[in-house]
Amino acid sequence: MILKKIIINSFEALVENKLRSMLTMLGMIIGVSAVILLVSVGTGAKRYITNEFESLGTNMILLQPGRTDKDSRMGPPVSSSKGKFLLSDVEALKRYATSLSAVSGVMFGAGTVKNELGTNNINILGSNEEFVKIFNMIIIQGTYITKEDDDSGKRVVVLGYNVKKNLFADGTALGKLVKINDSEHRVIGIIKPTGDKMGFNVDDMVFIPTKSALRLFNTDRLFGIRAAAKSRNGLDDAVKDITAILKERHNGEEDFTIITQVTMLESMNTILNMLTYALGAIALISMLVGGIGIMNIMLVSVTERTKEIGIRRAVGARRSDILKQFIIEAVVISVSGGLIGILISEIIAYTLHYFFPGFDMRPPFWIIPPAFFLSFFTGLGFGVWPARKAAHIQTIDALRYE
Amino acid sequence: MMGDEEIHALNDVSIKINEGEFTSIVGASGSGKSTMMNIIGLLDLPTAGIYTLDGINTTEMSDDDLSHYRNQKIGFVFQSFHLLPKSSALKNVEMPMQYASAYNKALTDEGIRQMALDTLDKVGLSSRVHHLPNELSGGQRQRVAIARALVNNPKILLADEPTGALDSKTSEEILTLFEDLNKQGVTVIIVTHDQNIAKRCKRILRMSDGLIQEDKI
Structure with missing residues (x-):
């Protein structure tokens, strides 16, 4: 069967099982929203702090008495008896x-x-x-x-x-x-x-x-x-x-320490980038959970539809057709969830921005393609095993399955 | 031409079914008739011996080729219809052609739809094409299944207890339909334990214990 037809069939199957599809998608919706929102919080915080610094004028130099070794982690320079x-x-x-x-x-x-x-x-x-x-x-x-x-x-x-x-x-x-x-x-x-x-x-x-x-x-x-x-x-x-x-x-x-805004901005940026990545990594865990959710439902779906698999095989579906069908269903669920998640996170972020314009956490546009592909590959990755299981069901057994 | 169709199956049994025959395979459960049907229908492979369909030895075919052959040469009709419950009659009938379109690029969506509608018309269901299986009577469901079996113009229509789930009046209609199809040249093989149905066929293969006990024409 041609790919286009399989994709259309997958969407039809999604609509036929509305409740189950929605619940399955929920994991992906939350996962993608979490990734986007947390990364937005990270980049928003970075933007906010950078702006604060910039508004002070980047030519500023701070001199503190006492020597703070730049490599040590003894905290900010404060007055000491030394200088x-x-x-x-x-x-x-x-x-x-x-x-x-x-x-x-x-x-x-x-x-x-x-x-x-x-x-x-x-x-x-x-x-x-x-x-x-x-x-x-x-x-x-x-x-x-x-x-x-x-x-x-x-x-x-x-x-x-x-x-x-x-x-x-x-x-x-x-x-x-x-x-x-x-x-x-x-x-x-x-x-x-x-x-x-x-x-x-x-x-x-x-x-x-x-x-x-x-x-x-x-x-x-x-x-x-x-x-x-x-x-x-x-x-x-x-x-x-x-x-x-x-x-x-x-x-x-x-016996003194010189801090410029440039060095401060650099160390700030390093910290804030780390923060953004850490938040993103935490959010990835929810993607993982969403992916496992999809895998679970797909496994259930394969068992539930054993007879359908038998019928399709009997009328001429190859193993690869069944494999494609179930992988595409998983991808369609995860990508639909991903798109809804992108939409929801944008709505949340822009709503928050509307009410709290001071802290701009609108998602950066570069986050949308990775979020989309993340949901795509999650569906693909977690859909493979159930689909392989479906493709290897014996036709005769599947036809007898009640 | 189906020509020489030789089937070596089960306990060293050899039969040949020619194109255009109307054959029944009868026997009690455990007689081997289901295995026979699975082998004829390319759903199962014999552990020994060969099965030649339409002049080609199928026992060494790959799984994909077997799927293609099932798609092109065999139409299945099952006792419990085996329709996809969430797809309309039309979609059920279109399904085999969609798998066929992987091999035959000339099959367009419109072409598939038209052929499905024509076939449903042929089995007398043109007024119920958009109904789901559970909105149809048993006889109508079996007609949908027959349309699905016929839509790719198969060499063999292979029916497993096709009237087992139907009342006698509906059974009669379905059998009449098979007879009509056979007159139009379709090779029909009915697997059944019901002697009355077997009697309607031109040829009866009676099986027990994995052997053909009687081959009556």
């Missing part, structure tokens, strides 16, 4: 590191900010006037900290959007006084609602001059230094510049 950054380090970089477009020391700590209307627990960040360039922050009212503010350690503050809302509601904040850890600061600017950046919610932070922050926390050690290279291509030069300048200042010792 320390002082304001003079920032000054030196400003003056000599020509490949940098901006440098700022940062001081970081938790605290409270209050006025007569209320108290807020916030993160306080000390920085100089160039910080705003490094982190691409936008000031919607007033100004950011100026060079003059920083040089003289003025008690001025730039508020994150939520902090402003909480303390002043819709009223004017500029020029008003707020108490940061009981020290009065004058509000000079408001930052545009930004959300999370580098793991901190900018909207819930306040920004004060570096010197003011050092005074507030009573220390001379900076939390770290943030810088921006003049261009993305200049990153390597910038890293070399910084290393040379700081090494000289730190008695020839490289």
Whole structure:
């Protein structure tokens, strides 16, 4: 019998056994949907995180005191007693590191900010006037900290959007006084609602001059230094510049760690790719279960249709015709299930995207052909054994089968 | 031409059935008549001896060739009809031709449909072609089975207890149909234990214990 006819017959057999076909397909539908959705979650997460990083500007360079061996797995670089950054380090970089477009020391700590209307627990960040360039922050009212503010350690503050809302509601904040850890600061600017950046919610932070922050926390050690290279291509030069300048200042010792966005993105991508593959591999297990489901049903179907096989053989079907018939039925079930699964996962993903546009987990288009072929080959692979069994049933026995 | 058809079967028995004969093979159960039918129908191969059908020794044929031969030269009619229960009368009759289309590219879908309809008409079922087997009476089902057996213009119509599941009136109709087909030149072999049916045939092969006890014309 010609292939086209067998395929048509297989579809007819599917329709004749609607309930059983649907139940069999269910395994494949879930399997394919799981593969697509989990891979989408992986690629979505990757896209989301990459975007977050990119929005910070890819020229950014992070300097942390203390040495973290890149090969060790000791966790992120944190301040250690070994090295320390002082304001003079920032000054030196400003003056000599020509490949940098901006440098700022940062001081970081938790605290409270209050006025007569209320108290807020916030993160306080000390920085100089160039910080705003490094982190691409936008000031919607007033100004950011100026060079003059920083040089003289003025008690001025730039508020994150939520902090402003909480303390002043819709009223004017500029020029008003707020108490940061009981020290009065004058509000000079408001930052545009930004959300999370580098793991901190900018909207819930306040920004004060570096010197003011050092005074507030009573220390001379900076939390770290943030810088921006003049261009993305200049990153390597910038890293070399910084290393040379700081090494000289730190008695020839490289007691600090330099992290660029490029290296961060690379390691992030590696992790996220692994995550995507791992999710895909987990989903493959459900494909396997779906395939076994098809094999089970096909085996039952072969037994149930023993007489049909006998009749077909008697009127002239060759073994290969029976083999083809049952393999194609298995493939038709799995491919139909696969197509429904693709459709369902797309619907789910796009629905989720509609309700949560922030996290874009729409499936990448490249996933559709592999998902389709996966269901195709699952049907083929798990259909072979039942089909071979069917093809090798003895015609006389099959005709007598009740 | 079927010409010399020699059958060496069972306990060193040799028979020859010529084209156009109307033969019955009778015997009690266990007499070997079913084995005889399976060998004639190419469903089983003799362990020794040869079976020549239409001038060709079939005992050394491959499984695929046997399938092809069954498809082209033999039409089966069974006691319990053996129709595909979920396919219409028309689809049941089309089935052998679909397998034939693997060898004969001239058989188009339209051609197959037309031939199936013609054959159903020939057995008097043109009004019920789209019915499923369970929507047909026993006699009608057997007519569908006969149409399916005839549709590839086989050399032999091989019927195994064709009236066993039918009442006497319907049995009579089916037997009349066989007689008509035989008059049109179809070789008919009926395997039965029913003497009354055997008597309607021109030739009776009576079997017991794997031997032909009587060959009466």
